[in-house]
């Protein structure tokens with residue numbers, strides 16, 4: 001089955017990739033390593049690696065079938081700055097050590113991780129995954145590295161959009177530990193890890209880009 005095409009497709013990618021790209025173009029540094037957590041199909045990271053040829057991109061996911069899909073998108077794109085995906089579970093307290101080891105194994109400096117990108121994960125996972133993400137991100141990011149999150153959030157000063165309300169209900173009915181997160185709770189966990197909120201950017205379809213920076 002060597003020639004089997006394992007590439008998967010997420011419909012949301014077609015809708016959100018360009019808006020996310022626009023925000024990343026305004027905030028990512030010009031060189032270094034960008035780690036993507038929960039790369040899913042791998043479509044985003046393949047697109048980002050194409051648009052940011054001077055950055056090294058390291059994709060990851062917890063799911064074996066997603067890792068296959070990411071590898072398939074990588075093979076198809078033949079991008080030198082897109083690395084082999086690595087298995088990472090945000091519930092594993094030592095995921096930051098796994099990243100450092102993986103980078104060292106391919107001759108990249110573990111101290112050069114200038115940004116972490118995470119798209120549409122924290123609401124489709126238990127809250128502990130957000131806590132694990134923040135704890136590990138603070139250990140992996142160089143100073144002053146960026147953490148970029150994209151997805152729907154509940155904002156204290158804004159009513160929840162009906163589409164997000166319905167989405168939240170459907171998530172919770174699928175798994176009671178899932179659900180759209182309150183931005184203030186995510187900010188609190190990030191701050192506890194030394195990640196300081198830089199800005200939020202309103203995105204199409206009631207989503208947000210949220211950017212943190214690691215402080216010393």
Ligand SMILES: C[S@@+](CC[C@H](N)C(=O)[O-])C[C@H]1O[C@@H](n2cnc3c(N)ncnc32)[C@H](O)[C@@H]1O
Pocket residue numbers: 010012013037038039040041044061062063066088089090091118119120121124125129
């Ligand atoms: C809705 S998908 C989003 C995938 C991709 N970022 C995108 O936007 O198309 C959620 C992803 O989170 C990953 N995920 C869930 N729990 C995780 C965990 N504990 N650690 C790492 N990734 C996880 C899933 O495997 C899946 O790829």
